Amino acid sequence: MTRLVMKFGGTSMADPERILHAARLVQSEVEAGRKVAVVVSAMAGVTNQMVAWTDIIGPAAQGLPSSDDEYDVVVTSGEQVTTGLMAMALRSLGVPARSWLSWQAGIITDGVHGKAKVVAIEADDMAASIDSGVVAVIPGFQGVTRQGRLTALGRGGSDTSATAVAAALDCPCDIYTDVDGVFTTDPRLNVHARMLPRISYEEMLELASLGAKVLHSRSVGLAMCHRTPLRVLNSRLKPGEQHGKGTLVCHEDEILEQRIVSGVTLSADESRITLMGLPEDPTTLGRIFTLLGEAELNVDMIVQSPARMEGRGNLLFTVGRRDADKAVRLLAAEPLLKDAEINKDDGVAKVSIVGAGMRSHADVAGTLFRALADKGVPVQAVATSEIKISVLVDGAWGELAARALHTAFELDA
Amino acid sequence: MTRLVMKFGGTSMADPERILHAARLVQSEVEAGRKVAVVVSAMAGVTNQMVAWTDIIGPAAQGLPSSDDEYDVVVTSGEQVTTGLMAMALRSLGVPARSWLSWQAGIITDGVHGKAKVVAIEADDMAASIDSGVVAVIPGFQGVTRQGRLTALGRGGSDTSATAVAAALDCPCDIYTDVDGVFTTDPRLNVHARMLPRISYEEMLELASLGAKVLHSRSVGLAMCHRTPLRVLNSRLKPGEQHGKGTLVCHEDEILEQRIVSGVTLSADESRITLMGLPEDPTTLGRIFTLLGEAELNVDMIVQSPARMEGRGNLLFTVGRRDADKAVRLLAAEPLLKDAEINKDDGVAKVSIVGAGMRSHADVAGTLFRALADKGVPVQAVATSEIKISVLVDGAWGELAARALHTAFELDA
Numbered sequence: 001m002t003r004l005v006m007k008f009g010g011t012s013m014a015d016p017e018r019i020l021h022a023a024r025l026v027q028s029e030v031e032a033g034r035k036v037a038v039v040v041s042a043m044a045g046v047t048n049q050m051v052a053w054t055d056i057i058g059p060a061a062q063g064l065p066s067s068d069d070e071y072d073v074v075v076t077s078g079e080q081v082t083t084g085l086m087a088m089a090l091r092s093l094g095v096p097a098r099s100w101l102s103w104q105a106g107i108i109t110d111g112v113h114g115k116a117k118v119v120a121i122e123a124d125d126m127a128a129s130i131d132s133g134v135v136a137v138i139p140g141f142q143g144v145t146r147q148g149r150l151t152a153l154g155r156g157g158s159d160t161s162a163t164a165v166a167a168a169l170d171c172p173c174d175i176y177t178d179v180d181g182v183f184t185t186d187p188r189l190n191v192h193a194r195m196l197p198r199i200s201y202e203e204m205l206e207l208a209s210l211g212a213k214v215l216h217s218r219s220v221g222l223a224m225c226h227r228t229p230l231r232v233l234n235s236r237l238k239p240g241e242q243h244g245k246g247t248l249v250c251h252e253d254e255i256l257e258q259r260i261v262s263g264v265t266l267s268a269d270e271s272r273i274t275l276m277g278l279p280e281d282p283t284t285l286g287r288i289f290t291l292l293g294e295a296e297l298n299v300d301m302i303v304q305s306p307a308r309m310e311g312r313g314n315l316l317f318t319v320g321r322r323d324a325d326k327a328v329r330l331l332a333a334e335p336l337l338k339d340a341e342i343n344k345d346d347g348v349a350k351v352s353i354v355g356a357g358m359r360s361h362a363d364v365a366g367t368l369f370r371a372l373a374d375k376g377v378p379v380q381a382v383a384t385s386e387i388k389i390s391v392l393v394d395g396a397w398g399e400l401a402a403r404a405l406h407t408a409f410e411l412d413a
Numbered sequence: 414m415t416r417l418v419m420k421f422g423g424t425s426m427a428d429p430e431r432i433l434h435a436a437r438l439v440q441s442e443v444e445a446g447r448k449v450a451v452v453v454s455a456m457a458g459v460t461n462q463m464v465a466w467t468d469i470i471g472p473a474a475q476g477l478p479s480s481d482d483e484y485d486v487v488v489t490s491g492e493q494v495t496t497g498l499m500a501m502a503l504r505s506l507g508v509p510a511r512s513w514l515s516w517q518a519g520i521i522t523d524g525v526h527g528k529a530k531v532v533a534i535e536a537d538d539m540a541a542s543i544d545s546g547v548v549a550v551i552p553g554f555q556g557v558t559r560q561g562r563l564t565a566l567g568r569g570g571s572d573t574s575a576t577a578v579a580a581a582l583d584c585p586c587d588i589y590t591d592v593d594g595v596f597t598t599d600p601r602l603n604v605h606a607r608m609l610p611r612i613s614y615e616e617m618l619e620l621a622s623l624g625a626k627v628l629h630s631r632s633v634g635l636a637m638c639h640r641t642p643l644r645v646l647n648s649r650l651k652p653g654e655q656h657g658k659g660t661l662v663c664h665e666d667e668i669l670e671q672r673i674v675s676g677v678t679l680s681a682d683e684s685r686i687t688l689m690g691l692p693e694d695p696t697t698l699g700r701i702f703t704l705l706g707e708a709e710l711n712v713d714m715i716v717q718s719p720a721r722m723e724g725r726g727n728l729l730f731t732v733g734r735r736d737a738d739k740a741v742r743l744l745a746a747e748p749l750l751k752d753a754e755i756n757k758d759d760g761v762a763k764v765s766i767v768g769a770g771m772r773s774h775a776d777v778a779g780t781l782f783r784a785l786a787d788k789g790v791p792v793q794a795v796a797t798s799e800i801k802i803s804v805l806v807d808g809a810w811g812e813l814a815a816r817a818l819h820t821a822f823e824l825d826a
């Protein structure tokens with residue numbers, strides 16, 4: 001018995017014809033003997049339309065609970081439509097299928113509406129149905145709490161749904177999308193970008209966290225934890241031609257020819273927040289990041305710099321652009337920071353190199369800073385991990401910096 | 414404690430502004446001390462769009478179960494959107510509210526997908542929430558089977574949902590729609606149509622069954638069984654101005670000034686099917702209508718006429734236009750009817766008069782046939798009930814016949 005999860009994104013579900021095409025890809029796997037669960041996104045554009053409606057209606061009045069729970073009821077309905085349509089499309093091709101909505105499939109999440117996390121998949125019924133030869137169709141992005149309220153898994157949540165289902169079913173997960181696979185850098189920004197046949201979970205995790213939109217980082221993290229083989233491939237492939245195509249995301253030791261650097265990313269979705277004149281108390285940073293963490297704001301680069309003023313420190317960090325104003329409001333309201341100067345800058349870009357080979361190669365940082373210096377790009381901040389170096393630069397320099405690094409690390413096709 | 418169910422149709426939910434307007438109507442009832450459950454339809458046009466998608470995808474291949482269950486998953490999702498948006502709209506106005514999807518509210522139906530019937534409302538949790546002052550928002554049209562599959566209640570199902578919820582909550586039900594109330598006849602076809610301040614359940618049931626689109630007959634039947642006061646009123650009314658407006662559907666003895674005839678309807682949604690040369694066996698009609706009934710086809714007028722040929726009979730009946738081809742196919746495949754001639758005619762109209770006063774007035778039929786004869790309208794078939802007389806006429810004569818009867822029974826404004 002070979003189970004397989006296949007996930008289709010919004011452009012692959014854009015209209016009934018595209019859905020029928022995706023169903024034929026599923027059919028070819030079924031005919032090859034696989035027991036398939038299909039996870040679908042909403043039709044492209046539909047979720048944005050719903051978000052626009054919720055924006056017009058506006059937030060809950062003061063004194064009432066937030067409307068995040070109802071927002072989830074609205075925005076997860078697009079996946080219900082494509083789930084039913086995909087099940088119908090499969091049956092029209094003669095493939096037995098049925099839909100399993102989140103509350104039927106047992107996709108249990110926490111109650112953080114708008115960006116809920118999967119806490120359990122209680123899918124015994126669904127697994128039995130799949131193994132009996134009935135394709136399961138599951139709405140991505142949608143979960144349900146133990147209290148029976150619908151939740152949305154956040155943007156990119158359909159990848160997470162698919163990976164979680166694959167982990168629960170102990171099988172590989174094929175992510176069908178509108179690109180051929182994972183590239184060394186964004187092919188729209190750099191004609192020299194190359195597709196990678198394989199990439200390690202660790203590298204993909206860094207790439208996804210850094211703005212490579214092909215896979216959501218939570219989905220990669222989940223796959224890594226459960227050793228779920230993930231494959232990214234193009235939904236425009238013809239049925240039967242998908243085998244061996246795309247990029248396989250797998251364990252490092254399954255990749256024979258290891259590169260020093262596998263990818264270069266550019267993210268312009270973040271804002272830089274600087275705090276000047278902080279009290280140099282050992283508890284200060286703990287207080288600041290607890291405050292932001294409790295508000296579910298994800299902080300990325302953090303640089304603490306020496307203060308010029310006696311007994312006061314400076315701090316720089318980045319947060320998602322969408323969260324930046326909220327972060328500033330929270331900090332401005334914190335009594336501890338009443339004497340600090342708080343600034344926000346949206347005009348920044350984060351350029352990163354990612355590669356498992358960094359662990360065993362010296363002078364990666366040297367190559368990076370030389371390449372940026374050659375182009376005269378000033379660096380505002382640096383953040384490193386074992387397999388990643390990110391630099392924050394002025395937004396205007398972002399694309400140039402990314403191209404320079406792609407060349408410097410010999411990734412150009 | 415005065416509970417109230419308020420139901421809003423698709424045009425009242427057409428966009429966020431209309432939804433906010435409807436929410437203000439709910440707010441005015443809450444401020445008047447009522448504990449409210451709101452039942453909403455999908456945005457106007459959305460369900461039709463979804464039906465069109467399912468048509469493109471097509472039916473299940475031979476040998477597989479029908480796709481009716483998945484069709485329901487698709488077409489009931491529009492109500493999920495408006496349910497969440499309405500809950501958000503209420504909260505934005507400062508009115509505590511939450512959504513209860515069919516499977517959360519306990520709207521249990523049978524498993525006849527596409528036209529499921531409500532078999533139970535297990536709404537204790539929801540009722541407790543309403544009584545605590547939180548408005549419940551419920552998707553119309555959507556139910557759930559005991560096995561946990563979504564069902565659609567069929568066209569007009571949102572009225573049925575609302576009435577069933579009102580019956581379970583033991584309270585009145587206000588149906589907000591795009592007309593001012595129930596009229597003596599279709600105001601678009603006859604400028605002399607008058608709005609009725611009250612109408613009896615029995616009359617409304619006949620009118621709804623006969624094509625008056627303002628209320629679905631199943632909803633009226635449910636309301637009559639449970640003595641639920643139904644009110645039809647215009648969703649364009651201003652908040653606070655809705656009291657005493659519209660048409661109240663109530664028990665006959667609550668209507669002081671009883672009319673002989675309350676309404677005249679015209680239905681062009683039916684087809685006439687004639688069977689000639691039937692075996693005159695006492696079991697023939699039973700076999701025919703069992704066959705149609707098992708296929709869930711609703712038959713309306715039935716006329717059995719004397720045969721000219723020895724030992725063979727003729728039969729005429731009407732079915733919904735959508736079901737007519739299916740009915741013909743079923744009959745043609747029945748061995749019993751192999752020698753019968755089966756014909757279908759879509760060019761017919763059914764004109765009916767309805768009035769509880771018929772019970773106590775003689776010569777209603779006489780007035781009807783005189784009025785039609787005066788205009789030279791030939792009658793193809795007649796069907797009567799205690800409070801209704803329907804005649805089947807050539808489609809071209811339908812509007813003329815309806816106007817003539819409206820005048821003859823002194824309904825003209």
